[in-house]
Amino acid sequence: MNQSLSVKHLIGIKDITANDIELIFSTADNFKQIINRPIKKVPSLRDVTIANVFFENSTRTRISFELAERRLSADTLNFSASSSSVKKGETLIDTVSNILAMKVDMIVMRHPSPGACSFLAKHVDSIIVNAGDGTHEHPTQALLDAYSIREKYGEVKGKKVAIVGDILHSRVALSNIFCLQKLGAEVVVCGPPTLIPKHIESLGVKVEYDLMKALAWCDVANMLRIQMERQDIKYFPSLREYTMQYGLNKERLDSLDKQITIMHPGPINRGVEITSDVADSSQSIILDQVENGVAIRMAVLYLLAAKQE
Amino acid sequence: MKKKELFSSQDLEITLDRLCHQLLENHTDFKDTVIIGLQPRGIYLARRLHKKISALTKNKNIPFGELDATFYRDDFRKRQPVLPSAMNMNFIIEDKNVILIDDVLYTGRTIRAGLDALLDFGRPRKVELLVLIDRRFSRHLPIQPDYVGKRIDTRVSQNVKAEWKETDGNDRVWLIMND
Numbered sequence: 401m402n403q404s405l406s407v408k409h410l411i412g413i414k415d416i417t418a419n420d421i422e423l424i425f426s427t428a429d430n431f432k433q434i435i436n437r438p439i440k441k442v443p444s445l446r447d448v449t450i451a452n453v454f455f456e457n458s459t460r461t462r463i464s465f466e467l468a469e470r471r472l473s474a475d476t477l478n479f480s481a482s483s484s485s486v487k488k489g490e491t492l493i494d495t496v497s498n499i500l501a502m503k504v505d506m507i508v509m510r511h512p513s514p515g516a517c518s519f520l521a522k523h524v525d526s527i528i529v530n531a532g533d534g535t536h537e538h539p540t541q542a543l544l545d546a547y548s549i550r551e552k553y554g555e556v557k558g559k560k561v562a563i564v565g566d567i568l569h570s571r572v573a574l575s576n577i578f579c580l581q582k583l584g585a586e587v588v589v590c591g592p593p594t595l596i597p598k599h600i601e602s603l604g605v606k607v608e609y610d611l612m613k614a615l616a617w618c619d620v621a622n623m624l625r626i627q628m629e630r631q632d633i634k635y636f637p638s639l640r641e642y643t644m645q646y647g648l649n650k651e652r653l654d655s656l657d658k659q660i661t662i663m664h665p666g667p668i669n670r671g672v673e674i675t676s677d678v679a680d681s682s683q684s685i686i687l688d689q690v691e692n693g694v695a696i697r698m699a700v701l702y703l704l705a706a707k708q709e
Numbered sequence: 710m711k712k713k714e715l716f717s718s719q720d721l722e723i724t725l726d727r728l729c730h731q732l733l734e735n736h737t738d739f740k741d742t743v744i745i746g747l748q749p750r751g752i753y754l755a756r757r758l759h760k761k762i763s764a765l766t767k768n769k770n771i772p773f774g775e776l777d778a779t780f781y782r783d784d785f786r787k788r789q790p791v792l793p794s795a796m797n798m799n800f801i802i803e804d805k806n807v808i809l810i811d812d813v814l815y816t817g818r819t820i821r822a823g824l825d826a827l828l829d830f831g832r833p834r835k836v837e838l839l840v841l842i843d844r845r846f847s848r849h850l851p852i853q854p855d856y857v858g859k860r861i862d863t864r865v866s867q868n869v870k871a872e873w874k875e876t877d878g879n880d881r882v883w884l885i886m887n888d
Binding site: 433442706 | 829
């Protein structure tokens with residue numbers, strides 16, 4: 401069967417179709433099998449060079465992309481803003497054009513400004529993969545989250561997902577909302593009113609301010625981290641108070657009359673949004689998410705690279 | 710579009726029996742031998758032969774795998790992406806005799822990719838190739854089959870299509886003339 405993605409870049413989940421997502425998932429199934437073999441590598445992208453351009457700190461996403469690239473036999477180069485000419489005043493387009501002049505085929509970029517990836521896609525001739533742009537989107541995270549739900553339940557359609565925490569600053573939340581809705585899941589966002597964006601109902605999600613009600617409703621709870629680095633003003637009185645209202649602990653989980661699945665995009669602040677005993681419990685699929693991340697990113701890179709020419 | 714029948718259902722049965730007995734000549738009890746079909750179209754032939762050989766040798770434990778070589782192809786980015794098929798290899802082929810099975814051998818490029826994919830599952834003692842149809846004199850690579858159902862002469866414009874009971878409702882092999 402010949403099939404390809406409808407987009408040239410992966411900027412956001414908003415731009416891709418449900419078919420694209422299904423194609424990425426079915427390709428990821430193959431890659432998941434490959435990364436669980438003794439020899440975890442295929443030669444598909446051996447003539448492709450990929451630059452990982454990170455203007456913002458990242459451990460998990462960068463390692464995951466890098467592993468995905470290497471397991472596809474691509475050549476990789478890593479660039480982080482802290483040790484580069486960006487410090488000397490170079491613009492984004494200049495920085496990337498210089499990398500591309502050295503014959504790089506794809507750019508995986510993380511940037512603190514929302515829209516940086518779509519700006520770049522308009523101005524340089526390359527394939528751009530968004531690894532998180534400010535508070536806008538983080539498409540591969542949403543794909544791996546939905547893929548993990550699909551793996552756990554067989555399908556995403558009809559599932560009830562609660563996204564809990566700092567919705568206002570979260571690119572993971574926005575990408576997840578788009579992705580889950582495209583696949584037919586229901587989404588509720590839950591958090592303190594100051595961290596819920598105004599008019600979020602216009603995306604078709606429901607808002608719930610009471611954690612226990614959200615948990616009682618959902619099949620899956622995706623617990624987000626409080627992004628202190630993006631908060632320049634106080635959105636809630638103290639972390640202790642946030643934890644009392646919105647932290648997920650064993651007592652709260654056990655008081656439900658059903659088993660829900662717990663997800664977290666990482667990094668976890670243990671004891672804040674989620675306690676250790678919940679994060680490490682059998683209901684948590686946090687490490688499955690990480691494993692699936694590599695397979696999903698392999699699928700995205702493979703399908704985007706395959707489109708060229 | 711004209712087409713010519715290369716194998717009827719009956720012919721095919723006879724040829725499959727012959728191929729099984731040729732394999733038995735060389736592998737006797739299939740103790741250290743594994744059978745691997747190449748995705749997407751070689752698996753039906755491979756499943757059929759595996760079943761027949763299991764019955765003939767009364768050995769129910771001959772390892773059987775389905776190998777997908779999509780990620781190992783040399784025409785990536787040179788044509789429309791092909792969606793990978795499922796890989797089903799639950800064993801390591803270290804020091805085994807491998808019988809690699811595909812329906813049609815044409816340029817040899819699929820087999821080349823298949824051999825690369827195969828080596829990711831260990832170092833086999835020996836690999837043999839079995840194909841139902843060998844479109845001879847059209848190889849791009851130095852690859853020749855060890856067991857052949859039928860050798861035919863074809864032109865570039867022609868196609869060979871094997872139909873199977875499992876997917877097409879009937880066992881038949883066609884030569885399709887596109888000119």
